[in-house]
Amino acid sequence: MEQRAQEELLSLFRDAMKVGGAAIEMRLRRFVSLVRPFDEALAKAVAPLVTGTRSLRREPPEIAQPVDADTKLPLVRVEHPTPGRATPLLSPSLQAEVDRIVHERRSADRLAAAGLMPVRSVLMSGPPGVGKTMTAGWLAQRLDLPLYTLDLASVMSSFLGKTGANVRSVLNHAQERPCVLLLDEFDSIAKRRDDDTDVGELKRLVTVILQTIDDWTPTSLLVAATNHGELLDQAVWRRFDVTLPFDMPAREQRAALLSSRDVVRPVAEAVAAVTDRIPLSALSRAVDTARKQALLEGREFEEALISWAASAMPQTTGSTRTTTKGRRDIDVYLHHCRGLSARDIAELVGTSHMTVVRIVKRLKGEIDAGA
Ligand SMILES: Nc1ncnc2c1ncn2[C@@H]1O[C@H](COP(=O)(O)OP(=O)(O)OP(=O)(O)O)[C@@H](O)[C@H]1O
Ligand SMILES: [Mg+2]
Structure with a gap:
């Protein structure tokens, strides 16, 4: 089955399992057994969804999650990440660190036999929308653990x-x-301890949390995430076994995200080239919006996405000469969509008529990306 369709199907099943019930579970099992002879990979991807929910059901919710003593309301959000989740696109160095964490945690017994401990605590820092929460969920999935999220800001x-x-x-x-415990918006609690606006009780709580990180048992993985690493002092940074500095996505990551969302390669590359400083969350949303515009407004998907990219560029395009190749491509394509002739476009952007024709064909996928 085509990958995107499979992801959709898995997500549909996951939603169905949230509703739960014996009937849904039975139908899902039946689906697995029916599909197995034709599509072994799909059967393998769906099967754990049923198993996952079963084990969830074996544990009564009051044992599975901590609740407020008075109100009995849950104190954390509990998720059981299942296979089939999208994989975060990370820089090579970050990916290597994340892989190392998984490897160490999976080898905890071997490490213990040698008197060593796997990574226990991780601090993720970086701007919004670059994949910190997504990576925490992905770690939980890879380690086959539930993910508890505590939003410290609230x-x-x-x-x-x-x-x-x-x-x-x-x-x-x-x-x-x-479990994997995600302490989100970590800076709201671990502010500089010399901040004298803090009331005494808050300060004591901060001390308890920092002490807890020091003594964290290796059974669970503690992940703290912050958009404001600069608010944390060095003593806090040092407490974590691993620090993961998330950065704005590089051009390759932006192109990879667009490709993973089925944007054709030349368009993915042109859009990636002009969306410097745009987080992947915004790119992902732009793809969704462009698809809806294509469906509801009769626009071409590529045109809608490229128009968005043009408006997201630091300076919008006009008749000015283009500075980068990606930017020039975007300009050319937009002028083309507005109905300008290749000759007029060539003059506007300061290039040859042949180049304009080639760019338009390339972005329409009519000729090879390299042309
Ligand atoms: N590195 C990435 N790889 C793939 N998709 C990403 C990545 N970063 C962000 N996204 C997309 O953006 C969405 C939001 O990302 P996420 O919530 O992980 O960001 P965040 O860094 O935790 O942001 P915040 O600091 O606001 O909490 C993801 O669900 C995903 O669709
Ligand atoms: Mg987040």
């Missing part, structure tokens, strides 16, 4: 007497059973 903003007790209970709970 915890701290409504700081009441019992917040400290709740945070402690989450930390204790996460150490008692194997």
